[in-house]
Amino acid sequence: MRQSRLFTKTHKEDPKGELSHNAQLLVRAGYIHKEMAGVYTYLPLGLRVIDKITTIIREEMNAIGGQEVLMTTLQDPASWKKSGRWDDNVVDIWFKTQLKNGSELGIANTHEEALTALLLDHVSSYKDLPVYIYQFQNKFRNELRAKSGIMRTREFIMKDLYSFSRNTEEFQEFYEVCAGAYHKIFQRAGIGHLTYRTYASGGSFSEFSDEFQTLSEAGEDTIYLDEQKQVAVNKEILNDDILKKLSIDKDKLVEKKAIEVGNIFPLGTKFSEAIGLRYTDNDGKEQTPIMGCYGIGLGRLMGTIVEVLSDGKGIVWPESVAPFQFHLIRLGEAAEVKEKCDRFYDTCQKSGFDILYDDREASAGDKLHDADLLGIPVRLVISAKTGEKIEYKKRTEESASLVDITSFIETATKSK
């Protein structure tokens, strides 16, 4: 894409009133736009990142047997009243609204109730189970404060998967399979080396849930990490009894700040009981499915990547989620430089490379500054000085090198 055609502009100043590092960088670089506290629009570059994150998660969810649906934001109170979660004193982050006739509707903050009710039409026998159903859907949470940029917002896209199993063993097996898929997702998204499975509270449903926590000073959570064992415990549940139960040695734990990038949660029969979802087992007896839920917030994952991988100059995207793989920078307005750069860009386009072309009439300083801010993995510079070659530099490295155009095209084609 030609950058001169991209409608977003970079900004030199941090946006006013934006305290979080991730949102400061993403707003300045034109990835997102703040509509109000905790509510952000994804601009073209930001949406490309979200789309790449979506693809990674979708592939991993399909690989473990997930079936994708798209549920609704508007929620009929009926199922929520059955589960006891309609009450604002029980769930304190509801947004609610009304139909013309005055009857109340919920704005979805999660989808256990709706999905369980939906399955009444489709599940009746043990042959219909297990099922693993997921979606990428907006969630709305009426947070009192929203101050962590795109990491804690009032409106956000979440991948939420729900499992319905015939018994505890079948549930446990899938729970571990999904935990494995989560590790793969965070690995592919470039933050696997900083992300730890962490014991956390199971709420009213079970003893523990599992969080995936990424080490970062920007995190809202405090965890205690045993690096050798690659396991952590959320401060919220830390006590001697629990450590004993988990066979974790208190002395090996190090306190860390971390961001919860994912969460998997045993639900037992809480929702299937409440909604009345039953199945007949192979002895003809009625049984209640065991459920689990598995969430990843897409904006939070994107914000976390920015928090933990950026440097003093700007964002540093891993290849897997970068809006483009190559950032071609033309330095100079001379006709022969323009012509050479346009020709190279055309070749890249024809080769199917994922490339952003800075063809703007701007100073070399501004263009190189913007390239660092945008954080595309490979910068390619063509100027009067580069002759028949291009200057190649990785965003993660300091030094650039001149490379032959033909061999660049060949190598890049092979690694596609």
Place this chain on the structure above:
Amino acid sequence: MRQSRLFTKTHKEDPKGELSHNAQLLVRAGYIHKEMAGVYTYLPLGLRVIDKITTIIREEMNAIGGQEVLMTTLQDPASWKKSGRWDDNVVDIWFKTQLKNGSELGIANTHEEALTALLLDHVSSYKDLPVYIYQFQNKFRNELRAKSGIMRTREFIMKDLYSFSRNTEEFQEFYEVCAGAYHKIFQRAGIGHLTYRTYASGGSFSEFSDEFQTLSEAGEDTIYLDEQKQVAVNKEILNDDILKKLSIDKDKLVEKKAIEVGNIFPLGTKFSEAIGLRYTDNDGKEQTPIMGCYGIGLGRLMGTIVEVLSDGKGIVWPESVAPFQFHLIRLGEAAEVKEKCDRFYDTCQKSGFDILYDDREASAGDKLHDADLLGIPVRLVISAKTGEKIEYKKRTEESASLVDITSFIETATKSK
């Protein structure tokens, strides 16, 4: 995909209280689930159709220079107060909600205000224009009645594009380019032959807007069509003066019921003026961009396809939006039939065919009935009787023929 693994089931009876033909078929076939009046979940098969429609529209919007973003559902009242559309007496389909501190928020029914306000950060010079920005986003409309299945809902995904041009000529040129793209979209979606550009009211913004109306008895609109000229006029604006102005001969008009599947609308400077979006022209003078908006509801388009192309047996998808291209039906449970069918399915999978495999243990009658209901373009039957061949039948044709497996694979691979 193996149908035995698909969590949705078909239903023999029409859903209770569902009066519209499109929703009756789509619910029975397991494409959608009704959450409440005017609010539907897309199940795996339905989401596949929505995804294919999305791809068609995205390709055509990118082809005319559209840049994709994702705006938000939660709306700050500030911009809406500037445009005068916050008032429930002006816009009578608002859903509204509140933050914890009691301040009101809107649930977006459209995005002119938000996008125009966003562009204050990115547009200042004539060099920044024109821009064409679009999204696929949920819209929420508090309709008094919702009775047309997925064609008029309280929550729906819309492709909405907004154009910002420097002057009327530049606007008009894009308006016609976008009208052309809309014709292509409806052609590709299989309803082009029934869809007519229709003069409609321009509201308070301009004299006319243009609707794309698909002929159907299920339509809520009445249009007057001149088939020879391939143009129509919405009944809402029909009078002798208007016909004279449009050089349309009253005697050639035929009254038809139709569904509005798309709408393009000149907005003039209504929103740019109200929000204060300005640019400096090449003489250094401040100017106000001319805007237009261009909408297609995805569910409505899907519902329209079902309304106009289905037959007495069920849905008839055009290839372009079908959830799968091939529906393989295994008739019989004998080991050699199963083995032959599994082997054929594996070959199809390896060849990358888009295929649903009915491997369920069910009667031949039920399976063939479901195949007609689901409406996948090509049905392939393997049974004890088909020997070394497969029975091939198009959903749009009555007769089936036995074809050689190898030649089927070859032909299908070529036409991919």
